[in-house]
Amino acid sequence: MHRDEPVEYEPVSVKAVLAEMKDTAELLIDLSFSAVLHGSPDLAAEVLALESRMDVLQLQARMSVMMAARSPEDVxxxxxxxxxxxxxxxxxxxxxxxxxxVLEEVGLPEAMRAALPEAVETLVRVPVADDSPYVGRTLGGINMETETGVRVIAVRRDQATGKARWITNPDRSTDLRAGDTLILRGFEEGLREVYEAAGGEPYEAPAAPDPAVDDLERAVNSIVLMKNMSELAVDLAYGAVLFDSRGVAEEVSELEAEVDALKSRFEAWTLRAAARVDDPVSLRGLVHLASATEVISDAALEIGEGVLRGLDTHPVVAEAVEESDEVIVRVVVADGAELAGATLGDRAVKTETGMRVIAIRRGGSSDGNGNGDADADAGGDPGEDGDGxxxxxxxxxxRLREGDVLIAKGTRAGAERLSALAGAPEAFDRG
Structure with missing residues (x-):
């Protein structure tokens, strides 16, 4: 919407608005960084369109919350x-x-695109052509994710009124229409097939330049690490709220502090690099990117702040997180389960289930909310980690162990598959 477009109060479900805001925020993170890494004005334009939608959502949410508060306890x-x-x-x-x-050509070194890893999922935007074989079919009927590994994470649909409607949580029943704009996530091989079927034109992957060296390369690598840590912080923050877990919320606080420290190192490397590049102004975009990424990690801390301060999670918040596009689940590894004693790589958990394990609490000495020791291994094999x-x-x-509690993110169908591997199909829940 335009900033001067009026928004009037109307009865809306706080739960539905919060769920859409969560989905939209996560989609915005993906789209904005993809726009930078691919140098794509099309993806960047979609970000601004979604940002406008978020403006409306946050006003609706605030008005609904104010209408619901009738006593100090409610507040x-x-x-x-x-x-x-x-x-x-x-x-x-x-x-x-x-x-x-990207849109204002602020300036960004080519080394930024070289930071795009080859073996990671990519986001692509494609308009659905009139003669696409997908027109008039549902996502369930197309069976796209199973056959190609590509998932439609959002659909923008232009309406007769001239306004666009975003579907941020498309499911099996979502039908595709000519003129829809699809946001796809997947690996390059599958993306080529889906992109051509949807848009009628071959997919051309952006070519990455040779990586930079020395201080500039370190600065770019810091940005990518900050981005990954900020995304993880947002995921964990929603998990902390969903499971009312102080332990997870404390991890969000640690990640936010790490992002702050990375930003300080980034600034030093960027200043050094500025003296050794032909056009120091081209580094301006990196500075903007680092500042925006830090804001995202700060926002993650705000999401989990209520848990850290001992405020009970309002039921509507937990329900909204549960009903969002990508669910966050808690799965306990049962005795004798397929996952017990195996590594995440051994069982190819992400490939086999589509779920991403974002955190693990070692089984043992912690309370029911997962409030064990806050120390954590940032990745790899924790080896001798203690209980809790x-x-x-x-x-x-x-490596996973019996009694481990997994916090994972993905689709509902994926959650069921992960739970089956953990030994009890009914063992995933929200707390």
């Missing part, structure tokens, strides 16, 4: 809800600032 319960609304808005604004680096400790962002070499 205390609803305060964390407003914190989540404000945090999602901050993420939206930060994503918009990242997109403008958190392993944040576990890697393929991380």
């Amino acid at each position: 205390e319960e609803l305060a964390p809800v407003l914190g989540m609304v404000g945090a999602a808005e901050k993420i939206s604004d930060a994503a918009g600032d990242i997109a403008k680096i 400790e958190w392993v944040v962002s576990p890697g393929a070499a991380t």
Whole structure:
């Protein structure tokens, strides 16, 4: 929307608005960084369109929360809800600032695109052509994710009124229409097939230049690490709220501090690099990118602040996180389960289930909320981790044990598959 477009109060479900805000915020992070890494004005334009939608959502959410508060007790319960609304808005604004680096040609070294890893999932935007074989079919009927590994994470649909409607949580029943704009996530091989089927034109992957060296390369690598840590912090923050876990919330606080430290090192490397590049102004975009990324990690801390301060999670918040596009689940590894004693890589958990394990609490000495020791291994195989400790962002070499509690993110169908591997199909829940 335009900033001067009026927004009037209307009865809306706070739960539905919060769920859409969560989905939109996470999509904005993905789209904005993809726009930068691919140098794509099209993706950047989609970010600004979604940012405008977020403006409407946050106003609707604030008005609904104010209407619901009728006593001091209500105010205390609803305060964390407003914190989540404000945090999602901050993420939206930060994503918009990242997109403008591309749209306004602020300046970004070619080395930024060289930081795009080859074997990671990519986001691509494609309009659906009139003669696409997908037109008139549902996502369930197309069976795209199973056959190609590519997932439609959002659909923008232009309406007769001239306004666009975003579907941020498309499911099996979502039908595709000519003129829809699809946001796809997947690996290059599958993306080529889906892109051509949807848009009628071959997909051309952006060519990455040779990586930079010395201080500039270190600065770029710091940005990528900050981005990964900020995304993880947002995921963990929603998990902390969903499971009312102080232990997870403390990990978010640690990640936010790490991002701050990385930004300080980034600034030093960028200043050194400025003296050794032909055009120091070309580094301006990196500075903007680092600042926006830090804002995202700060917003993650705000999401989990209510848990850290001992405020009970309002039921509507937990329900909104549960009903969002990508669910966050808690799965306990049962005795004798297929995952017990195996590494995440051994069982190819992400490939086999589609779920990403974002944190593990070692089984044992912690309370029911997962409030064990806050120390965590940042990745790899934790080896001698003690009971109750958190392993944040576990890697393929991380070995699972009976009694471990997994915090994972993905689709509902994937959650069921992960739970089956953990030994009890009914063992995933929200707390």
